Amino acid sequence: GAVVSQHPSRVICKSGTSVKIECRSLDFQATTMFWYRQFPKQSLMLMATSNEGSKATYEQGVEKDKFLINHASLTLSTLTVTSAHPEDSSFYICSASSGGSTYNEQFFGPGTRLTVL
Amino acid sequence: LAKTTQPISMDSYEGQEVNITCSHNNIATNDYITWYQQFPSQGPRFIIQGYKTKVTNEVASLFIPADRKSSTLSLPRVSLSDTAVYYCLVGAPKAAGNKLTFGGGTRVLVKP
Numbered sequence: 001g002a003v004v005s006q007h008p009s010r011v012i013c014k015s016g017t018s019v020k021i022e023c024r025s026l027d028f029q030a031t032t033m034f035w036y037r038q039f040p041k042q043s044l045m046l047m048a049t050s051n052e053g054s055k056a057t058y059e060q061g062v063e064k065d066k067f068l069i070n071h072a073s074l075t076l077s078t079l080t081v082t083s084a085h086p087e088d089s090s091f092y093i094c095s096a097s098s099g100g101s102t103y104n105e106q107f108f109g110p111g112t113r114l115t116v117l
Numbered sequence: 118l119a120k121t122t123q124p125i126s127m128d129s130y131e132g133q134e135v136n137i138t139c140s141h142n143n144i145a146t147n148d149y150i151t152w153y154q155q156f157p158s159q160g161p162r163f164i165i166q167g168y169k170t171k172v173t174n175e176v177a178s179l180f181i182p183a184d185r186k187s188s189t190l191s192l193p194r195v196s197l198s199d200t201a202v203y204y205c206l207v208g209a210p211k212a213a214g215n216k217l218t219f220g221g222g223t224r225v226l227v228k229p
Binding site for chain 1: 162204217
């Protein structure tokens with residue numbers, strides 16, 4: 001149980017285009033989903049937290065107009081990288097929490113590798 | 118959120134026990150200690166979590182001294198497939214919106 005999927009697994013796009021990444025909790029309802037970014041050889045950096053039906057909360061330094069997050073249902077959150085540029089190339093990982101456990105365990109998706117040419 | 122300090126990297130050989138110590142001097146009373154494993158180009162995977170003393174599951178053991186200012190993840194008899202980055206995280210259940218803050222992690226290389 002507690003499986004999280006991401007789609008696509010990798011995407012290559014041209015500079016200036018927008019890219020949408022989907023994160024789904026397959027066998028549980030995720031009241032909260034998180035989006036992380038990870039550059040090569042570096043740790044995960046939390047970008048934003050999204051709760052179903054409400055606006056996402058962005059971490060300091062993350063442009064909310066560039067990284068649009070939508071959490072329309074309890075099983076789906078999307079991250080749209082708008083007007084992508086080469087510096088946005090990274091590994092994007094989502095995680096989901098049901099909020100029902102006694103501790104804040106998060107289940108992570110397999111990640112999406114974005115390459116902007 | 119309590120900050121954690123781990124060794125940057127660690128080498129081992131197949132069949133050996135690997136122990137990774139994490140320092141968290143500012144751990145708060147309500148904080149738990151959680152360890153995640155991450156393989157290249159994959160999302161992190163939960164390994165183990167504890168509050169005090171010792172916790173053991175089918176994958177690893179977690180040792181936490183009485184002062185809780187550090188913890189040690191123990192991987193028994195590692196294999197090549199245990200080569201990964203291991204992250205130690207400290208945080209309180211349901212606090213701060215359940216946010217997790219990842220530190221630098223420890224890159225473990227298991228050699229044949």
